[in-house]
């Protein structure tokens with residue numbers, strides 16, 4: 001029988017948080033397959049009733065090794081392909097969120113939650129994402145690649161971020177461009193490059209989740225509390241709970257009606273410009289009433305379940321909606337031919353995955 005599959009874990013810094021999100025989804029839904037992606041890339045089928053502690057030393061006992069084969073009709077394979085209606089992707093960060101896994105699902109002909117391959121990759125690339133937002137007329141801070149003197153297009157102090165990073169890991173504030181260059185050249189977090197933007201002292205984070213099914217809807221807006229270092233740090237995001245719930249925040253954020261309407265308007269435009277699908281979180285920076293789009297998280301911790309308070313949405317409703325959305329569209333098709341219009345139909349399929 002064809003059932004949904006929840007996938008979680010993965011070779012990323014957010015592996016442990018992803019286990020928590022995945023297990024929340026397994027427990028909220030009934031009758032699912034559960035696939036755990038180990039830190040070194042192996043896949044296991046595990047019990048959907050497992051608890052986080054069962055993963056403390058790797059895959060739980062009694063888990064079964066499976067393969068993920070990127071060929072049409074294959075997908076998750078034990079001795080035979082396992083029948084799956086759609087995949088609920090709970091892998092935060094790294095290849096589970098950056099389009100890699102999405103591409104494999106496309107090749108295997110599997111339907112899945114969240115944005116398609118291209119939009120997932122865009123959401124993970126701070127340089128490309130910032131450029132796409134700016135090109136769409138959305139307010140963003142200047143952002144430069146930290147590679148040589150050509151990046152100096154605005155004044156410091158700079159906040160320097162790994163280009164493909166997340167969870168505030170490796171982020172530092174530096175006074176001048178020479179320090180930004182030195183950081184990117186020497187820090188282990190910058191193997192794939194870094195970007196810099198003006199550091200906005202005294203600004204704050206404002207975050208909102210969007211879901212795109214059954215129609216585009218926005219959650220309550222939250223204002224997370226920043227650390228003494230002036231940025232919203234990894235430990236605040238995760239260590240307090242391990243998944244974005246217990247850390248300090250103002251929810252709903254106490255903001256003016258005007259600011260709220262502006263966030264709603266901008267979030268709707270970001271949703272289209274970034275090709276979002278499923279449940280994503282859109283993060284803004286705000287200072288003195290001015291807003292900038294900072295980033296999107298296309299697979300946010302706990303699917304931002306804690307933000308859906310006004311009308312309250314249960315986890316089950318949230319996750320079921322994501323699966324319904326994945327099931328509602330065609331799988332991505334790759335056959336290309338010319339004159340009979342197949343190529344155009346394929347283009348339409350890909351477009352519908354992006355939007």
Ligand SMILES: Nc1ncnc2c1ncn2[C@@H]1O[C@H](COP(=O)(O)OP(=O)(O)O)[C@@H](O)[C@H]1O
Pocket residue numbers: 141159161165166167168169171197198199200201203205226230231232233283285294295
């Ligand atoms: N330009 C900025 N000025 C001031 N603080 C910033 C700026 N950009 C980011 N921050 C702070 O750093 C945190 C992490 O940056 P972010 O761009 O969200 O990276 P990550 O992908 O690692 O979460 C933000 O939540 C915010 O608190």
Ligand SMILES: [Mg+2]
Pocket residue numbers: 167168283295
């Ligand atoms: Mg962030």
